[in-house]
Amino acid sequence: MPLVRLPEPRLMFHYIRHLLKAKQDGHGVHSPFAYRLCEEVFYNHKAFYEFENLENLRTQLLKNNTILEIRDLGAGSKHLASRFRKVAHIAKHGISSTKQSQLLFRLINYFDFKTIVEFGTSLGLNALYLAQARKQGEVYSLEGSESLYRFANELARNAGVTNIHFLQGNFDSLLPELLQNLNSVDLAYIDGNHSQEATLRYFEALLQRINPNSVLVFDDIYWSEGMHRAWEEIKKHPRVSLSIDTFYSGYVFFREEIREKQHYHFLI
Ligand SMILES: C[S@@+](CC[C@H](N)C(=O)[O-])C[C@H]1O[C@@H](n2cnc3c(N)ncnc32)[C@H](O)[C@@H]1O
Numbered sequence: 001m002p003l004v005r006l007p008e009p010r011l012m013f014h015y016i017r018h019l020l021k022a023k024q025d026g027h028g029v030h031s032p033f034a035y036r037l038c039e040e041v042f043y044n045h046k047a048f049y050e051f052e053n054l055e056n057l058r059t060q061l062l063k064n065n066t067i068l069e070i071r072d073l074g075a076g077s078k079h080l081a082s083r084f085r086k087v088a089h090i091a092k093h094g095i096s097s098t099k100q101s102q103l104l105f106r107l108i109n110y111f112d113f114k115t116i117v118e119f120g121t122s123l124g125l126n127a128l129y130l131a132q133a134r135k136q137g138e139v140y141s142l143e144g145s146e147s148l149y150r151f152a153n154e155l156a157r158n159a160g161v162t163n164i165h166f167l168q169g170n171f172d173s174l175l176p177e178l179l180q181n182l183n184s185v186d187l188a189y190i191d192g193n194h195s196q197e198a199t200l201r202y203f204e205a206l207l208q209r210i211n212p213n214s215v216l217v218f219d220d221i222y223w224s225e226g227m228h229r230a231w232e233e234i235k236k237h238p239r240v241s242l243s244i245d246t247f248y249s250g251y252v253f254f255r256e257e258i259r260e261k262q263h264y265h266f267l268i
Pocket residue numbers: 071072073074075094095096118119120121122123124125126127142143144145148169170171172191192193
C-alpha cells in the first residue's frame with residue numbers, strides 16, 4: 001500500500017489560517033474594485049469555450065510517457081527531483097492546476113490584458129491558457145530547460161496558437177532584454193525559481209514596467225519560509241494597493257483609486 005504523505009505542519013498551519021480568513025463571496029470586501037474582482041473573476045466559475053480543448057490537452061499530457069532530460073535552473077521541486085522526468089509526471093506535479101490556469105484566463109479576459117509574461121513555461125499548457133484568453137495579446141514565456149522549451153513550442157504549434165513567444169535561457173539573463181523591449185507588462189506570472197531572493201529581485205525588475213492596471217501573480221507563496229517572507233514583503237511595498245492570497249498564489253494590484261492598502265484571502 002502506498003504511504004500517504006502528510007503535508008508539512010508549517011503548510012497545514014498556513015492552510016487552516018487561510019481557510020479561516022478566506023471570503024466565501026463578496027460580502028465584507030470593502031473596495032468596489034476588489035468586490036467586482038471577487039464576484040466576476042475569482043468566484044465566477046463560468047466555463048469559457050476554450051477550456052474544453054485545453055483540458056483535453058492536459059488529459060493527453062497526463063498519459064504521455066515521453067522522458068525529458070531537464071536541467072532545472074531554479075530552486076527545484078519537491079516532487080520532481082530527478083534529471084530524467086516523464087511528461088505525465090510533470091503534468092501531474094509540476095504545472096499549474098486547472099483552477100489556477102482558468103483563474104489566470106478569466107483575469108486576462110476580464111481586464112483585456114495585452115502583454116503577459118510567464119516565468120517558467122514547463123510543458124507550455126498554462127502558456128496556452130494565457131494566450132487563448134486574449135488572442136490579440138502577446139505572451140512571453142521564459143524557460144531554462146531546453147527540452148521543455150522544445151516540448152512547449154511543439155505543443156503550441158500543434159494547437160495552432162501563434163501569440164506566444166517562447167524564450168529559452170535563465171530568467172536572470174532573459175529578463176533585462178525582454179523588459180527593455182516591452183513598454184508595459186499587464187500581467188506577469190512568476191512561477192519558477194521559488195527563492196526569496198530571486199522572487200524579490202523579479203518583483204523589483206517588473207516594477208519598472210507595470211501600469212496602474214497591472215497584476216503580478218506569485219505562485220507557491222507558502223512553498224517555503226523564504227517564499228512566505230518574500231510574499232509578505234511584496235504585500236508591504238508602497239506601490240501595492242491590493243493583495244489577494246489564494247493560498248496557492250498571491251496576486252498584487254497597483255490601482256491608484258484604492259487609497260488604503262487592502263489584503264484579502266479568497267478560495268479557489
Ligand atoms: C512550476 S514550473 C512552470 C509551470 C508553468 N508556469 C505552468 O503554469 O504550468 C517552473 C519552471 O521554471 C523553470 N525555471 C526555474 N528556474 C528558472 C530560471 N532561473 N531560469 C529559467 N527557467 C527556470 C523550470 O525549468 C520549470 O520548468
